[in-house]
Structures are given as C-alpha cells and as structure tokens.
Amino acid sequence: MRATVLGMTRRSDLHRHPERGSHDRETIDAILDEALTCTFGFVRDGRPVVLPTIHARVDDVIYIHGAVAAGNLRELRDGIDVCLTVTLVDGIVAARSLFNHSMNFRSAVVFGTPRLVTDPDERDVSLRAIAEHVLPGRWDEARQPSRAEDRQTMILAISIDDASAKMRSGPPVDDDEDMGLDVWAGVIPLSVVAGEPQPDPALAPGIDLPGSIRDYQPGR
Amino acid sequence: MRATVLGMTRRSDLHRHPERGSHDRETIDAILDEALTCTFGFVRDGRPVVLPTIHARVDDVIYIHGAVAAGNLRELRDGIDVCLTVTLVDGIVAARSLFNHSMNFRSAVVFGTPRLVTDPDERDVSLRAIAEHVLPGRWDEARQPSRAEDRQTMILAISIDDASAKMRSGPPVDDDEDMGLDVWAGVIPLSVVAGEPQPDPALAPGIDLPGSIRDYQPGR
Numbered sequence: 001m002r003a004t005v006l007g008m009t010r011r012s013d014l015h016r017h018p019e020r021g022s023h024d025r026e027t028i029d030a031i032l033d034e035a036l037t038c039t040f041g042f043v044r045d046g047r048p049v050v051l052p053t054i055h056a057r058v059d060d061v062i063y064i065h066g067a068v069a070a071g072n073l074r075e076l077r078d079g080i081d082v083c084l085t086v087t088l089v090d091g092i093v094a095a096r097s098l099f100n101h102s103m104n105f106r107s108a109v110v111f112g113t114p115r116l117v118t119d120p121d122e123r124d125v126s127l128r129a130i131a132e133h134v135l136p137g138r139w140d141e142a143r144q145p146s147r148a149e150d151r152q153t154m155i156l157a158i159s160i161d162d163a164s165a166k167m168r169s170g171p172p173v174d175d176d177e178d179m180g181l182d183v184w185a186g187v188i189p190l191s192v193v194a195g196e197p198q199p200d201p202a203l204a205p206g207i208d209l210p211g212s213i214r215d216y217q218p219g220r
Numbered sequence: 221m222r223a224t225v226l227g228m229t230r231r232s233d234l235h236r237h238p239e240r241g242s243h244d245r246e247t248i249d250a251i252l253d254e255a256l257t258c259t260f261g262f263v264r265d266g267r268p269v270v271l272p273t274i275h276a277r278v279d280d281v282i283y284i285h286g287a288v289a290a291g292n293l294r295e296l297r298d299g300i301d302v303c304l305t306v307t308l309v310d311g312i313v314a315a316r317s318l319f320n321h322s323m324n325f326r327s328a329v330v331f332g333t334p335r336l337v338t339d340p341d342e343r344d345v346s347l348r349a350i351a352e353h354v355l356p357g358r359w360d361e362a363r364q365p366s367r368a369e370d371r372q373t374m375i376l377a378i379s380i381d382d383a384s385a386k387m388r389s390g391p392p393v394d395d396d397e398d399m400g401l402d403v404w405a406g407v408i409p410l411s412v413v414a415g416e417p418q419p420d421p422a423l424a425p426g427i428d429l430p431g432s433i434r435d436y437q438p439g440r
Binding site for chain 2 (some may be wrong): 036037039040041042043044047048049050052054069081084085087089091092093095096097098099101103105107109111127131134135138139141142143144145146147149153156163171172179180181182183184185186187188189190191192193195196197198199200201202203204207208209210212213216218219
C-alpha cells in the first residue's frame, strides 16, 4: 500500500489525482454530516485516549453527549483539548504496483475545547440534532426525553474553528514505467447500506414501520 | 439517543442486552481484523491529534505505515504513546423512547508505544500484511515494492498488550413503562458493501479481473 496515512499525506507529491487537503467549511461540514460516528481524542495523564461516539453538527458547533455517570466524558467538560475525527471510506484503490495502492476516502479533523452545554434551549437543540443525525424524522416519532433522563445526560459543544478535511478520489496513479504491466488496476467502490429493519421481538402487533425507519438511507 | 459514548458506557447499568466490555484477545483481534481503517491518537505539544490510517495485525502486533517524508508519522517513532481505535457500526437501534436509542457496534482500543520496524524480514511481513488486510491475495498479483519505495516507507509496530473491546448487539432495551407505547422499535442493520469494480480508464485492453478484486468481500 502506498505509504500514506489517510488524511496525512505528503502534500508536496505531484500526482495526477492528488490527495487534497482543504479548510473549506462546506467540504468539512458535508463530511461531518455524512459520518454516522466519530472518534474523539483527549489527553489523560499525559497519554492519548481515543474513543468512538455519535456526533451531530448544528451550524458551527459539533455536539457529543454521554452519561453524566460516565467518568470518561466528565474529564472533557473542564476545558481540556480534544481532537474529533471522522472518516468515510469510499473505495479501495488497486494500482499496478503495491506501493501505489491507496484508498479513496474523505476525512475531517476538528481541534477544539469542549464547552459544557447547560442552557435548556441549546440542550434541546443538541439532543434533537444528535437523534436526527442518526435517524432523520425520529425525534417526533418516539417518546421525548423526561427531565430525569435529561439530568443523566451530559452534552458537550465543540466549535468548528480549527478544522480541516482530506480526501482522495479517482483511479490509481501508477508510475509511468509500470503502465505497461499486465496487472489489473482500478477501484473497488465501498458504501454503507441498510438492511431490512428488524422489529424488536417484544414489539406489539399492529405497529407500522414509521417514516424514519422506512425512509432511512445511510449518509443521505 | 441514549447518553452512551460508544465503547465507553456505564458499566454499572443492568440491561437485558448490556453493552459489553472485553479484554478477550480473540474478540479484540476479530474487530481489528475486520476494520478496514483505524484512527490513531498521539499527543503533540500537549494536545491530542487523532488521524485515520490503514492498519494490519500480525499475531500480537499491529502495523501502520507512512511516508518517511511525512512529518506527522515521524513524531511517533521516538517512543511516544499512541491510542489506536477501530469502530465497526452494525446497526441503528430505535427504541420507544429517544433516551434509549443506541447503536449496535464493535470497537477496539489499543494503547501502546510504537516501535520503528527496521528488520528487513519484519518489514516484508508487515507490508504484505497491510496489503493483504485491505485486499487479500493482492500481494502476489501486483508489482512488488522496489528498494527505493521501501526506503520511502516508515513502518511502526504497536504491541497488543493493553487493549480492550466494547460492543453492543441486539434489540432496543426500553423502560418497562414505555413498552405499551404505540412506537415502532427495532434495529436497522448496517453493513459495508463493495460495488462493481471500476477499471482504471488507462487500463490496457485484455487484462482480466484478478482474484483479489473478483473475490473481494468487505470485512471477510
């Protein structure tokens, strides 16, 4: 495989289809919105910790949430730095040489300092955004959070000030001297698909599939 | 959404289908092997940096690679700590209450200190493992790395000593008092699928699809 860390490539390389870095907000936002989950990293006792979670973007802010009772998220509310990263893998790039193998991908990295969300209106907005990020239309179908449930939920906001995107797309880029090799080259596209919804075995009879489930499409 | 950070849940919760933590190596290895990409985090100037890359496991070691010329990976070779995390998203869990919404997932987190791989034999093994992790069978189909290409490639090894897995599976778990609600509940399964291989527009005529491409199945 080409010696390229996704999202961290040699910018000085001159390829026909270069991996591109971008600080364009529209590009970054589209990647953040399409990714179902993210990983966020923080420093604990001088060492890195990277965990996956669900996120949602509202304008210039990314929200993540966790249980108040969970110690790990509690560390983040006191103004420590985080790095939030999302990755979408679009395809496997098979070149004529192993060295030029690669992946088509889109990634975004956001550096920031989380702010604890306490304002009731912002809490409503952020919880709804997280639910709707995962399942558009679901908020109005299911039972709304109670005050007790709200109290159990910690919400953190990270401003999208210091963010970047990286991506690669297109066919393999081989060295000129390899173009005559008798080796197949091309791309295997990858995508996430939703299977048939599986009703809860305890679901009462006569409850139809709601819109959020029926219309669900990954990465829409 | 349930206030649960994936892979970082309240272990004291007693659910019918609890999210489970595990230090079982077989479980951890299966998650590492299925995940096409990972994110790795490290500390730069006291702050967390989390980047995506490709990994491969060989027995008790995870290998990642990068360009020698890339400054970012160079930071890692001098014995600083990293946290390498993979996440597989298996489904969206729609509960009767918004609070109990969740995701079915499998994640693994590995803490370690990378070691620079310099031994020629280990370098061969690790490069082959990375190529075969992404596209089984590809190593013997494509042009092998030259010595110049090898010199451009930095390989790091992370021992799987301090690792854990977390996962959730199964139907939603609602509160007893919500079971009578007229709300559909269940799971939307998610999976990664490969599309039709797209030949390089510059591919010479008469080159058949090789086994690695023809037989490719994500997460096999």
